[in-house]
Amino acid sequence: MSDSKLVRGTALLTAATFLSRLIGLIYVIPFTAIVGQLGNTLYGYGFIPYSVMLSMATLGVPMAVSKFVSKYRNIGDHKTGYQLLKYGMLFMFINGLIAFFILYFSAPTISNWIIEDPEALEGYTMEDIIFTIRMVSVALLIVPVMAIVRGYFQGHQSMGPTAVSQVIEQILRIAFILSATIVIYNVMGGELGTAVGFATLGAFVGALGGMGVLLIYWMKRRSMIMKEIKESTVIHSISLKEMYKEVIGYALPISFVGLAIPLFQLIDMFTVSNALTQSGFMSQDEADTFFAIFTQTAHKVVLIPMTLATAFSITLIPTITKSFVTSDQKALQQQITKTFKVILFFTIPAVVGLSILSYSAFGALFKLDDIDMGGMVLRYYAPIALFFSLFSISSAILQGINKQKYAVRALVCGLLVKFSLNYFLLHQFGPLGGVLATYLGFGVAIVITLLAISKYANYQYRLLIKQTRLILLFVGIMGVYVAVVSSYFQRLFPLETWMNTVIVLIAGVSVGGITYILFSVRFGLVRQILGDQYKNRFVKLKKQKEG
Structure with a gap:
C-alpha cells in the first residue's frame, strides 16, 4: 500500500470510526x-x-x-x-x-x-x-x-x-x-x-x-x-x-x-462494587453510579481522542506486513515514525484539554446531578486515551512484523498488574484507585511493546522523542491558556446550569484549539508531523477559490 493510499484509507476509517464514536457518545x-x-x-x-x-x-x-x-x-x-x-x-x-x-x-x-x-x-x-x-x-x-x-x-x-x-x-x-x-x-x-x-x-x-x-x-x-x-x-x-x-x-x-479494554473493564465489573461498599467509601447506589461513569459515560468521552489510533491500527497491519515481507526496512521505519508522530500530535492536546475541561464537558453532555463525581472521574481518567492509543498502535506494529506474541505478553503483564492491584487500590483510595490501577496496567503493557518494537524492528526513538518534546511544550502553553480561560468563564458562568457548562466548554475548546494550531504552524511542528501535504492542500484550495 502506498503512503497516499495509507493516508486515504486511514482518513476514511478515521472519519467512520470518529462518526461511530460520536454517535455512540x-x-x-x-x-x-x-x-x-x-x-x-x-x-x-x-x-x-x-x-x-x-x-x-x-x-x-x-x-x-x-x-x-x-x-x-x-x-x-x-x-x-x-x-x-x-x-x-x-x-x-x-x-x-x-x-x-x-x-x-x-x-x-x-x-x-x-x-x-x-x-x-x-x-x-x-x-x-x-x-x-x-x-x-x-x-x-x-x-x-x-x-x-x-x-x-x-x-x-x-x-x-x-x-x-x-x-x-x-x-x-x-x-x-x-x-x-x-x-x-x-x-x-x-x-x-x-x-x-x-x-x-x-x-x-x-x-x-x-x-x-x-x-x-x-x-x-x-x-x-x-x-x-x-x-x-x-x-x-x-x-x-x-x-x-x-x-x-x-x-x-x-x-x-x-480484548485489552474489555478485560480491564471486566476486572472493574467484578471488583468496583464490592470493594467500594465493603471498604465503606460508598453505598451500593454510589458505587453503581461510579461504575456507570467509569465504564460507560466518561469512558465514551475518553474513547473519542483514540479514534485515530483505532483507524491506524486497522490500516497499519497489512501495510507493515508488506514492508516486512518485502524487507523494505526504510519504508518500515518511516511508517512506524509517521504513525507515532500523528497519534501523539492529535491525542496529547485532546486528553490534556479534556482533563482541564472535565467538569464543564461532563456537565454539558450528561446530567448536572452527577457533575461532581463525573467531572472528577473524567479529569483523572481522560489521559488514559493516550495509553489506549499507544498500546493499540504498538500492538498493531508488532502484529505487522509477526511479533504479536510480545503484544500478548505485554497485555498479560498489564492485566496481572490491574488484577492484583485493583481491589487493593479501590479499597485504600476509593474510586480513583480503579483509575490508577488502569494506568499502571496499561503503562506496563506499553513499555513492553515499545521495547519489543525497538528490538525486532530495529527502531530508534530519538527523533520521535525530540519532536514529542515540542508537542509537549505547545500542549503545556495551550493548557495554561485553557485553564485561565476556563477559570475566568466559570466565575462568570458557574457550572450550575446546562447552558453555563456549554458556554465554558466552548470557550475552553476554542482557545485551546486555536492556541495549539497557531503555535504548531508558526514553529513548523505541523510540517514536521504531516509533511508538506497540508500546505499543498491549502494552496490548492486557495487557487480553486480564487479561480
Whole structure:
C-alpha cells in the first residue's frame, strides 16, 4: 500500500470510526436522561461480558484475515484469500453460536460474581442483570460472520465497506436502543431492567444492518473479485487445515490484544462494587453510579481522542506486513515514525484539554446531578486515551512484523498488574484507585511493546522523542491558556446550569484549539508531523477559490 493510499484509507476509517464514536457518545446523553446512571450500570453489566465474548468469538478475524489476504495478494495469489472467506464464514458462524450459548447460560453465574449482596440493590434486581446479559448475547449469532467479510475487504486495501457498514451498524443500534427504551420505559411504563435489557438487543439489530451493507458491496464487486481470482499468477495449494492454522496463528494474538479494554473493564465489573461498599467509601447506589461513569459515560468521552489510533491500527497491519515481507526496512521505519508522530500530535492536546475541561464537558453532555463525581472521574481518567492509543498502535506494529506474541505478553503483564492491584487500590483510595490501577496496567503493557518494537524492528526513538518534546511544550502553553480561560468563564458562568457548562466548554475548546494550531504552524511542528501535504492542500484550495 502506498503512503497516499495509507493516508486515504486511514482518513476514511478515521472519519467512520470518529462518526461511530460520536454517535455512540451522543446516544448516551438521551439514554442517561431516560434511565439515569443506574440504567448505565445495568447496561454495562450486560455489555462488558458481551464485549469479551465477542472478541473471543471473532478471534481478531478482521485484522487476521486482512493480513492473510494482503500477504497472498502481494505475491499474486488471489484465490487463497477467497477460499478463506468461503470456509471461514461457516467457521465464524459456529464460533458465534457457541459463544451465544456460553454467554446465555452463564448469565446467572456472572451476575452472582458481580453482586455479592443482592439485597443491597436499589432500582434493579439480579434477574434484571441476567435478562440484560441474555438479550445482548443474541448479537453473537451474526457479528463474527460480519467480521470476516470486513477483514476480506480490508485485505484488498478497500476500507470503504468496513467504514460504511460500521457507521450504519452504529446508527441502527442507537436508533433501536433509544426507541426501545422510550417505548418500554416512558410510554408503556415498564421496569428499568426490562427497558435496558431490550436496549442491549440493539447490538443485534445494528449487526443486521452492517451485514446488509457488506452484502451490497459484495454484489457490486463480485465480478471484479472473480476476475482477479482467475488472473492469479501464483496459486498455493493450501489445505483447509493449514489455512485455518495460519489465520488462527495471526488471529489469536490479535483477538487477545483486542480484548485489552474489555478485560480491564471486566476486572472493574467484578471488583468496583464490592470493594467500594465493603471498604465503606460508598453505598451500593454510589458505587453503581461510579461504575456507570467509569465504564460507560466518561469512558465514551475518553474513547473519542483514540479514534485515530483505532483507524491506524486497522490500516497499519497489512501495510507493515508488506514492508516486512518485502524487507523494505526504510519504508518500515518511516511508517512506524509517521504513525507515532500523528497519534501523539492529535491525542496529547485532546486528553490534556479534556482533563482541564472535565467538569464543564461532563456537565454539558450528561446530567448536572452527577457533575461532581463525573467531572472528577473524567479529569483523572481522560489521559488514559493516550495509553489506549499507544498500546493499540504498538500492538498493531508488532502484529505487522509477526511479533504479536510480545503484544500478548505485554497485555498479560498489564492485566496481572490491574488484577492484583485493583481491589487493593479501590479499597485504600476509593474510586480513583480503579483509575490508577488502569494506568499502571496499561503503562506496563506499553513499555513492553515499545521495547519489543525497538528490538525486532530495529527502531530508534530519538527523533520521535525530540519532536514529542515540542508537542509537549505547545500542549503545556495551550493548557495554561485553557485553564485561565476556563477559570475566568466559570466565575462568570458557574457550572450550575446546562447552558453555563456549554458556554465554558466552548470557550475552553476554542482557545485551546486555536492556541495549539497557531503555535504548531508558526514553529513548523505541523510540517514536521504531516509533511508538506497540508500546505499543498491549502494552496490548492486557495487557487480553486480564487479561480
